[in-house]
Amino acid sequence: MKRKFKFSGRYAGYSLQGLQKDLLAGLIVAVITIPLGMAFAIASGVKPEYGIYTSIIGGILIALLGGSKFQIGGPTGAFVPILFGVVMVYGYENLLIAGFLAGIILLLMGIFKFGSLIKFIPKPVTIGFTSGIAVIIFVSQIANFLGLKNVENHETFFSNLKEIIIHIPTINLYSVLTAIICLITILLTPKFAPKIPGPIIGLLLSTVVASLFFPNQVATIGSTFGEIPNTLPNFRIPEITFERIQQMIVPAFIIAVLGSIESLLSAVVADGMTTSKHNSNRELMGQGIANIITPLFGGIPATGAIARTATNIKNGAVSPFSGIFSGLIVLIILMLFAPYASNIPLASMAPILMVVAWNMSERHVFYLLLKTRSSDSLVLVVTFLLTVFVNLTVAVEVGLLLAGLLLIKRMSESVVTVKGLPNPKHKNEKIDANMVSSIHDCPQISIYTIEGPLFFGAAQTFEQTILNAINFKPKVLLLRMGKVPFMDTTGEAYLTSIVKNFSKNGIVLISGINPQPKKLMTNTGLATLIGEDQFFEHTGDAINSALQYLNRDTCLGCKHFAFRECTALSKGTHVIEEK
Template sequence: MMAGLTVAIVALPLSMAIAIASGVTPDRGLFTAVVGGVIVSALGGSRFQIGGPAGAFIVLVAATVSHHGIDGLILATMMAGVFLAITGYLRLGTYIKFIPYPVTVGFTAGIAVIIFASQLKELFGLDLAGKEPGDLLPKIMALGEAAGTVNLAAVTISLLTIATIVALKRWRPSWPGLLIAVCLASLTAAAFSLPVETLGTRFGGIPRTLPMPALPVFTPELAIAVLPDAISFALLGAIESLLSAVVADGMTGRRHRSNCELVAQGFANIGSGLFGGICVTGTIARTATNIRAGAYSPISGILHSAFLLVFMLVAAPLASYIPLAALAGVLAVVSYNMIEKEAFRALLRSSRGDALVLLVTFGLVIFRDLTEGIVVGFALGAILFIDRMAKNVALEAHEPFAVDDVADASNGDRGEYNAATSTDPDTVVYRLTGAFFFGAASTVGTILDRIADQRHNFILDCTAVPLLDSTAANVIEASAHKAERAGVKFYITGASPAVRRMLRAHGVRPPHVAYAATIADARALLLSATTPRKESAP
C-alpha cells in the first residue's frame, strides 16, 4: 500500500503535465494513469511495472491531435492496443529487444530535447501571436520572436518548482519532490496573486469522476488516416514498456515475460481509449519509484491507480490552482533526467559506428520524425552489425597431412599451411571460422573459388562454424560443383547437424561432396580411396 501511495503521489502531477504537453486536457492524463495503470499491473508480465502516460509519447500524441483531433487520437490509441496485443499473442516480444542500444539512447535524448522545447512557452509565460509550431526550428523561431512577452511571475514559479525538485532529490530523496514542488508553487502563486495561468483558468480544472466508457468515432477513412500513428504508438509503446521491464529486472533480480507484457499493454491502451485516455506504456521512473518504495507484487501498481482515483474524487477542486508554469517545470526536470548523459558520452567515444547510429537517430528524432529516427537508426545498426560479423569470418589454410602418417593426424590439423613441409601436395585443408552468412559470402566465395581446384583433394573444416545461412550454403554449393567439374574431391568436416541440414537443402550432398566428422576421418577416407587393394591368391 505504501509503495502504491508513493507512486500515485509521483504520478499525479506528472500525468497532468504529460497530458497538457501532448495537446490534450489534464484529465485525460489522469484517466490514462487510472485505467491503463490498473490493467498493466493486473495483466502484465512484470510484477513491478507501472503503466500510464509517458513523456516519450508527447511528440507523437501532439502530432496526432493536431492532424486528426481527439477522436483520431483515441481511435489510434485503441488500434495501437490491438496491434500490441496481437504482437504479444504471436510471441514477437523477443524481437522488440533487438533494437540497438545506440538507437534507444538516441531517440530518448531526442524526445527529451523536444519535450523541453515544448515547455519553453509555459516556462517563460510567453504570449505567442498565433498557434505554436510543432517542428523544432519553427518553434524556436516563434518563441524567439515572442521573447518580449516574458512573464516574470511564470519564470519565478518555474524556477521555484525546478529548484525545489532538485533540492529535495539531493537532500530528501525519499520525499515526493514532484508533488511538494507543485503544491509549493501553487501556494506561492495563490498567496501573492501572481498573474500566471493555472489549470482552472485554461482548462476549468479537472473532473471528480471517471467518464463512462464509450467507443470512439470510427469511419474507414479515419482508421486509414490514423493507421501510421497507431503503428508508431504500438512500436514506441512496445520498446518503452519492455525497456522499463528490463530496468525493473535489473533492480529486483527477477525476469519479466515480454509477450505477456505486450498483451497487457495492448489491453491497457484499449481500456484507456474507452475512457477517453491517451497512450499507455510502462514508465521507467514510476516503475523504479515503485520498487524503491518496497513493492513486491502487482498489488502496488493496482493500488497506485486506486489512489489516483481517490485523489481525483477528493482533491479535484484544488487542482484548479496549479500553475501551468509549475507543471512545465516538472517536465523540464523530467526531460533532463531522460537524457542518459553518461551513456551518450560513452557511445560517442566507443566507436565511429556506434557514434554514427546515435547521432543519426538523435538528429532525425529532433528534426524529422520519431518513427523515422528509430527505423533509420535500426537499419544503420543492423548494417554495422553485419559489417562487424562479416569481418569475424575467417578462412585459413592448415597444414596438409602426410599420406603415410595415420596416427595422431588430428594434432596437426590446426597448424598453418606450409607447402614446403607438406608430404601430400595433392590435398589442401582449410578451416572456416565464425558465423558464415551473406555478409561474408562474397569474400569467402572468392577464396574458395581460387583454391578448390588447386589440388586433387580439398577439405573444408566447419567445426568452428556455429551457423550458416542460405547465401553461404549457396556459395559452398557453387564451389563444390566447380571442384567436381575439375576432378577435385571435396570433403566437409565438423559440420553441426544444423549446418549440415542447411548445406544438404542447397544441394551440397553426395556425390558432389563427402561428409566426415573430423579432418582425421576425412584423411582416413582419402587413404582408403588411394591405397591399392591386395590381390587375392589364385
C-alpha cells in the same frame, strides 16, 4: 466445513501487513502520478485531465493484468513526441484511434509471444531516440517556463524552436520566478526530505506563491485548458473507419513498439530491484488490454513507467495491489480536488517535465557509446538527430535499418577462409595456416578452414576466396567447416557453385560440419552432390581419405613434404590403398 481462502500466483503469501505496505506505496505513487500525468498530457498537446484518466484506468489495468508484480503504468515521456505529432496532424480523436490500434498490436505481440524479441532492438537505437525525446520535451517546456505569449505549437522541432526565439520579448518574469521556485524545490527535496515527492511539493509551493503574491499574472491550467472535471468521462467508442485505420496504423505501430520497449525495460528494472521475475508476454498482453480500454474513456496511450515503478518498490510495495491502489487513489483525488488543480500555473508544470527529460536523457550512456567511435556511435547519432529534427517514426525505422546493415557488414567481415596444413609440432598435427608457404604446400590437396556464418552477406566473398585460390586445380579440396555455426540458402548456393566447379576435375571433402549446415545441404541435395561418404567428423580422417585420391606420379620427387606421408611418396615407397 469452512475453507480458508488462500492467495496464489503473484499474490502467494499475501497478508494484511502486505496490504498496508501496498496501500502506502500506492498513495505515494499516486501523489507523484498526478502532476506527471497532467504534465505529459499537456506536453502531448491534449488537455491535462486526459493524462489523469490514463493514470487511473491504464494504471489499474496494467497492474491487474500485466506480467510484473510491481509495474506502475500510465503516460510517460517516451510517448510525448509521437502523440504530439499525431495531435498536430490528425487531431485528438485520431489519437484515441491510434492508441486503440496500438493496444491491439501489443495484445497480439503478447499472444504470439513476441516479448523476448524486444531484447533484439540495439541499445544505440533505444538510447538515441530516448535522448532525442528528452531534448524535445526539454525544449518544448521553455515557453511555459518563461511564460511566453502567443506561442503556436508545431509538429517539427525547428518550428517550435523558432517560435520560442521569436516570442522571447514576451517573457513573463512572474512565470520565470514561479518556475524557478518549483525547480529549486524539486532539486532540493530529495536531499532534505527524500521520502517526500519533490514534484508535488514544488507544484504546491509555487502555486501557493503565485496565487498569493501575484494572482492572475501567470497562465494556469484553468486559463489555458479550462476547469478540470472531477469525474471520469463517459464510455465512448471512437468512430473507427477503414480510412482512419490506414492513416493511424503507422503511428499506432510506433506507439506499440515504444510501449513494449519501455514497459519491458521497466519490468527488468523491477526484477533487478526485487527477487521477482516478470512474464514478458503477459506484460505485453496487459499493456495491450489497457491501451484498448483507456481510449474508450478519453485516455492517451499508457506504458510501464520506470521511475514510478522504482518508487513503488522503494516504498515497500509487495504485490500488484499497490498499482491498483495508486489508480484508485488518483481517482479519489480527482473527484475531491479537481477544481483546485485548475489553479496550477503552467510555469510550475514546466520544471517537472524538464527534470523528467534530464533524467531520461541517458546522457552518461550516450557519451560512453559516442566515445567508442564505432558503428554503434553512428547508429546512436543518426537515431538521435532524426528523432529531434525529423520525427520518431523515421528515427526508429532508419536506426533499426542502419543497425541491421552495419551488423551484416560486421558479420560478413568476420567470416575467414584460410588455407592450412598439418603442423607436426602440434598435438594431433593440428591444421595451421602458418605452415603454408611457397616451398611448403601440397599441389594436389588444398585444405581450407572456414570460420563464421555463411550467409548472404559473406557468401560471395567466401566463394571468390576459394575459386581464386584453387586456380592451379588441386586434386582434392578439403573444407573444414567445424566453425561455421550457420548457413543460409545464399551461402548454400555459393557452396554449390564451388562444388560444381571443382568436381569437374577433383573431389570435395567436408570435415566437422555442424548440424544446421548439414541439414540444409541434405534438404537442397548438395550433400548428395558431394557424396555422403565424403563427409568426415574429424579432419585427420578426411586427410587420410584425400591421400587415396593422389596422383602418385605427381608425388615422385616432390619436395614440399606437406604431410607426414610425403617423404615416402616422394621416393615412391609409400603404399596407399586405392579407393
